[in-house]
Amino acid sequence: MNDKYILALETSCDETSVAIVKNGYQEIASVIMSQVNEHEAYGGVVPEIASRTHEKNITWALEKVLTDANLRLKDIDAIAVTYGPGLIGSLLVGLMVAKTLAWLNDIPLVPVHHIAGHIYASNLETKMPFPLMALVVSGGHTELIYMKEDYSFEKIGGTLDDAVGEAYDKVARLLDLGYPGGPIIDQRAQKGDDNYDLPYPLDDDSFNFSFSGLKSAVTNLIHNEKQRGNTINKDDLAHSFQKRIIDVLAKKTIKAMQIYQVNNLVLVGGVAANSSLREELKNRCQNEGFHFIVPKVINCTDNAAMIAAAGYFALQLNHCFDEKMVAKSVCELTSENE
């Protein structure tokens, strides 16, 4: 069988990434140009700055990845690109470059859903076992996806309002802790205790999540404590806040696995880097006899290698670009779309 090299572009948010993956599992080269510095002052990513920076970086990244891989474009079998969801202006840069490459080289262009990419990041380390449950948690996404087999997706739950990462960023901002909120709150939480009475968000039978209520509760608490002249113990508040989030994420994930009769859990997305979340899920999986898979941090955050990994399977299923396909800021991950 011939080796298949997929070159992928990922520009859905604030990291410009290009990568080459061989046969769906082996990462040959990967370039990630991060924009965190550009956006730091704004407590998050600013779309116009992101789009401009992608346009500035993309051809550099392309050239570097081919140089690092010691390959030329004629060695590439297909181009994979994130078409959504994400920041529309940012997605567009990657999409236009990808379309140009596919057109000039007369090779297939494979559209990949960003969340599918996150899940397939696992394949870069070990082949994913099926069926599995994937918990995808990041700044912009919080979803529970059931996968019966390769490239078959069923979203069984997700956030109704804020994504986990968003909730962390907002609360970190309320507490003046800086950006990005996740790592900072995780760090402070280690030093604190559960001494604040916050509600457990959407503690129901569904597999959906809702974090805006928790965020409001934190706002009210800060407001009330200020009125009473009390200082907030930030470590404790970080701890209580994080505990609620992790608790509901873990509880619903494990329950979903039991209902769907699935023994494999994949945790991906930027928030998968959260040490407390990893620890909690690892322990609960151990208790249930479940297999817990979480890629290295570099593969959990946005990157093109994961898009190439997913693209490999999409290509096998002939998911090539419809001429009219456009970048989408919002799109559901279902097997019909993919």
Added chain:
Amino acid sequence: MKILFLDTASFFVNIAIIDGDKIIHHQEKNDHKLSERIFFMLEKVFADANIKPIMIDKIYVTNGPGSFTGIRVGLSIAKTFAWQQQIPICALSTFAFYASGYQKDLIISLPDKNGWGYMGYYGSDLAKKAEEYTKIEDFLGKYPQVKHVNLQAEKEPSIDFYKMQKIFAEKEDKVHAIAPNYLKNLGYQKMTGDQNE
């Protein structure tokens, strides 16, 4: 020499191929369906010109000012094309591009909102005399004798590709470093550095 011109930065999309003394030019109004249609348009122009992308020797692309999205669509495609084919690329100001169709010094305005717009005062040799994002009437007031064209109001602006080819024949930009000319100051303290080209 076979030359490709790509302009998606402002109110019109222009794709043209010069092949010796033959020229194929497609122009249409630029709307928000640009990214959907741009490759259809490109393929059609190449088909009409009866040449393949691999035969292009040089690319000219407008790098603004104009619509932020439009600028990036054009630059992303042109840069990738030039880089892959290892051919020279030359960035052209939107103003120079449209001024080419007139044989005189000219002010071109790209109205934005509230009486403000992107203003460019260019010579008949397509050299920049002044440009800024400002109140339209203020800019016009500075150069009262100069002919003014409001690009948004034009129906079918004529473009002189041969003129641009001649004037910019030696001009070549480094593909990775082509800077978009957004012209509008976004008011950020930290920017990517190419806001005021």
Added chain:
Amino acid sequence: MDYKITTKNEYETIEVAQNLETEKFPNMVICLSGELGSGKTMFAKGFGDAMGVKEEITSPTFSIVKEYEGELALYHMDVYRLDGELAGIDLNEYLAKGGVTIIEWADTIKESLPKERLDIDIKIIDENKRVLVLKPHGEKYVDLCEGVL
């Protein structure tokens, strides 16, 4: 003139959104203001659902803009993180595309807002109760309020 509506729970807030939706028109702009947790996203969800948007409408705080397809396109924005500097978004481009634009925290970018629009301020009275104050700017919006409320 201002319109004041008291809602006893989130369903009533959603109802106001749904009523306004029945009179939607291309390039309509609704500017929402109110503190964290007042129900701005809830309002947008109510409006979007009524418009036939199939996807879950979630907070656009992270991405600033989210685009949906309904009977009309819906552009759901949250400028909370922009600290008053709208410059990051080409608002005019969105306002000319024929859809409905809903902007959360619009009061932070007052100078950049279009002259014709509907402002809705949501005040928290208690855990469930809200007071919505609707301020139409421009004839189209005055007619809209008079017709619907």
